Amino acid sequence: MKDKILIVDDEDSLRLTLKLRLQGADFDVSVASNGEAALEALKEFPADLVLLDINMPVMDGIETLGYITREYPNIEIIMLTGFADFSTAIECLKKGAKDYLVKPIEMTELITRVKSTLRAKTSERAYRELQQRYMSTFFHDLLGPLTTVDSTIEHLIEGKSGHVSKEQAVLLRYAGELTDKMSQRVKEMIDLSQFEAGMVKLERKPLDVGIFVEMMCARYEILAKAKEIKLVKKIEKGLPTVTFDFDKLAQVMNNILDNAIKYSLRDGTVTITVARTTREELGKKNPYILFAVKDNGVGIRADEVPLVFNKYKEQLTTKPTDLKKTVLGLAISKHIVEAHGGTIWVDSEVGKGSTFSFTLPIDEPK
Amino acid sequence: MTQRTASEPIRFTYRFRFDTGEVKTFEIALDATTLELIHDADLPKPEWTKLSFYPCDHCPLADHVQYCPIAVNLSRIVTEFKDSVSHEHTEVTVETPERTYFKETTLQKGLSSIIGIYMVTSNCPVMDKLRPMVRFHLPFATPTETMFRTVSTYLTGQFLLMREGKTPDWELHHLVDFYKSISAVNKGMSRRVSNASVKDANVNAVIILHSFGDAVPYFIENGLAEIKHLFDVYTKGEK
Numbered sequence: 224m225k226d227k228i229l230i231v232d233d234e235d236s237l238r239l240t241l242k243l244r245l246q247g248a249d250f251d252v253s254v255a256s257n258g259e260a261a262l263e264a265l266k267e268f269p270a271d272l273v274l275l276d277i278n279m280p281v282m283d284g285i286e287t288l289g290y291i292t293r294e295y296p297n298i299e300i301i302m303l304t305g306f307a308d309f310s311t312a313i314e315c316l317k318k319g320a321k322d323y324l325v326k327p328i329e330m331t332e333l334i335t336r337v338k339s340t341l342r343a344k345t346s347e348r349a350y351r352e353l354q355q356r357y358m359s360t361f362f363h364d365l366l367g368p369l370t371t372v373d374s375t376i377e378h379l380i381e382g383k384s385g386h387v388s389k390e391q392a393v394l395l396r397y398a399g400e401l402t403d404k405m406s407q408r409v410k411e412m413i414d415l416s417q418f419e420a421g422m423v424k425l426e427r428k429p430l431d432v433g434i435f436v437e438m439m440c441a442r443y444e445i446l447a448k449a450k451e452i453k454l455v456k457k458i459e460k461g462l463p464t465v466t467f468d469f470d471k472l473a474q475v476m477n478n479i480l481d482n483a484i485k486y487s488l489r490d491g492t493v494t495i496t497v498a499r500t501t502r503e504e505l506g507k508k509n510p511y512i513l514f515a516v517k518d519n520g521v522g523i524r525a526d527e528v529p530l531v532f533n534k535y536k537e538q539l540t541t542k543p544t545d546l547k548k549t550v551l552g553l554a555i556s557k558h559i560v561e562a563h564g565g566t567i568w569v570d571s572e573v574g575k576g577s578t579f580s581f582t583l584p585i586d587e588p589k
Numbered sequence: 590m591t592q593r594t595a596s597e598p599i600r601f602t603y604r605f606r607f608d609t610g611e612v613k614t615f616e617i618a619l620d621a622t623t624l625e626l627i628h629d630a631d632l633p634k635p636e637w638t639k640l641s642f643y644p645c646d647h648c649p650l651a652d653h654v655q656y657c658p659i660a661v662n663l664s665r666i667v668t669e670f671k672d673s674v675s676h677e678h679t680e681v682t683v684e685t686p687e688r689t690y691f692k693e694t695t696l697q698k699g700l701s702s703i704i705g706i707y708m709v710t711s712n713c714p715v716m717d718k719l720r721p722m723v724r725f726h727l728p729f730a731t732p733t734e735t736m737f738r739t740v741s742t743y744l745t746g747q748f749l750l751m752r753e754g755k756t757p758d759w760e761l762h763h764l765v766d767f768y769k770s771i772s773a774v775n776k777g778m779s780r781r782v783s784n785a786s787v788k789d790a791n792v793n794a795v796i797i798l799h800s801f802g803d804a805v806p807y808f809i810e811n812g813l814a815e816i817k818h819l820f821d822v823y824t825k826g827e828k
Contacts, residue, residue: 233675233676233695234675234695234697234698234793234796234797235731236698236731236732236797236800236801237796237797237800239731239732240732240800240801240803240804240807241800243804243807243808243811243815244804244807247807247811278674278675278676278789278793279676280676305675305783305789305792305793305796326779326792326793326796326799327775327776327779327795327796327799327800327803328800328803329803330803330807
């Protein structure tokens with residue numbers, strides 16, 4: 224299959240000559256006349272590489288670079304710049320562009336740079352995929368024996384291999400709990416590695432958002448009551464049906480609600496809000512459903528807020544090493560929400576509490 | 590529009606009208622025989638027009654030549670647009686001896702059209718090869734139109750060469766070589782103009798010309814594939 228290249232330049236003669244030369248070098252090429260047109264084009268044309276002019280009307284190259292690196296992290300970008308734009312070109316490299324070419328462009332140089340950028344991308348991607356597949360297999364290999372250990376403990380506790388004293392039963396239960404925790408961690412690692420390897424397929428079905436949230440809250444009402452926490456639901460009436468993967472979204476809600484209850488103080492309040500919202504994208508307001516879970520618990524330190532959805536967050540914090548744990552729930556939640564075309568974020572203040580929010584598109588996800 | 594006599598200069602008027610209402614007009618007069626630009630004696634020669642200022646690779650002009658002839662031809666227009674942005678909207682009217690052209694376009698496109706005239710009428714030994722084309726100047730030409738005019742002009746030259754008993758280059762080999770040299774001039778000129786400007790309108794205009802020039806060898810090597818079908822009437826059924 225041919226590599227796909229999108230040329231973004233406001234000058235039609237440049238677009239045409241670049242296109243002809245790249246087609247001649249056996250690339251599949253599409254063109255766009257400004258940043259906004261490029262983002263539209265990318266919806267239909269899954270480019271491997273974008274050649275992006277800096278100085279354009281409507282939406283310039285720097286703004287477009289920001290959008291593409293955020294929305295399409297797998298696309299490589301080479302900036303096209305005039306002679307006076309060196310400092311801007313360097314700024315673009317800092318913002319995620321892979322390379323830049325100075326106009327007027329030598330065609331041989333262009334084709335060489337495009338090929339080498341794509342080659343680097345292919346080998347990097349192949350290595351990453353291999354590593355992710357290896358990790359996924361490795362965690363599956365761990366899960367099998369752990370399940371066997373768990374059922375063996377269960378078997379012993381039930382006395383199926385002979386009498387178990389009270390003291391032995393307590394120790395076996397403790398070993399069982401640890402095995403469960405370990406299995407849970409391994410399952411999380413499998414989930415995360417599968418998302419990262421792009422191996423997860425969502426099983427989307429049209430579902431009633433209101434009913435979904437009620438179902439999720441039912442379990443937590445009991446837990447909240449036990450901790451004397453008030454659970455308040457503010458679910459907008461007449462919410463539309465949204466197409467999503469029930470089990471995966473339940474995982475997200477469980478993660479967020481678990482945290483809200485866990486970090487809320489006794490007599491606290493957890494408020495769940497579900498409502499319609501819109502998000503401005505490329506000058507257009509698109510409809511979304513907003514899910515927000517607010518607690519008035521301990522809150523998160525300002526320097527830790529940007530790390531909340533990062534799988535390495537514990538390693539990146541200033542905590543002593545022996546207190547660091549692997550906490551993957553929110554990193555997985557981010558993958559799930561984004562796979563549905565939504566966004567997840569947190570607002571928090573120490574001593575006042577946190578609000579975890581995410582959105583899901585009402586229309587078909589992009 | 591009055592009829593021009595054979596010895597009268599060939600005149601082009603380029604008029605740029607901007608959204609602000611400002612109008613900038615450039616009158617060009619070419620010698621009817623040599624097609625050389627007839628310029629005012631007081632044409633400015635700023636520092637960047639010196640031959641030694643970012644010279645083109647393999648410049649054939651002798652060391653005693655103080656000023657780059659192309660740069661001198663361009664000095665007024667480059668100075669005029671040194672602070673302009675390439676994609677600024679403009680209405681360009683071009684009056685030629687035969688007709689008037691009008692296009693709503695970007696400044697870079699309008700500039701590339703007029704700069705194209707200045708570059709081939711300067712006595713630069715490299716760009717001189719394109720001078721016959723200026724007599725049939727086509728403002729705002731597309732790459733395909735430019736390619737057609739380029740090949741047609743060259744083949745006309747080869748026909749005349751043949752009539753004189755010399756060896757014509759029907760395979761366009763030398764045209765590809767010309768364009769490699771022209772590409773070096775366009776590149777050198779874009780460096781020079783870029784250093785004489787604050788914003789990108791001037792340099793992008795030269796870059797457009799460079800992209801046309803750079804595409805010519807490709808068009809030829811590719812067997813003029815983009816326009817080949819238009820000549821089916823000659824090629825189909827002919828042995």
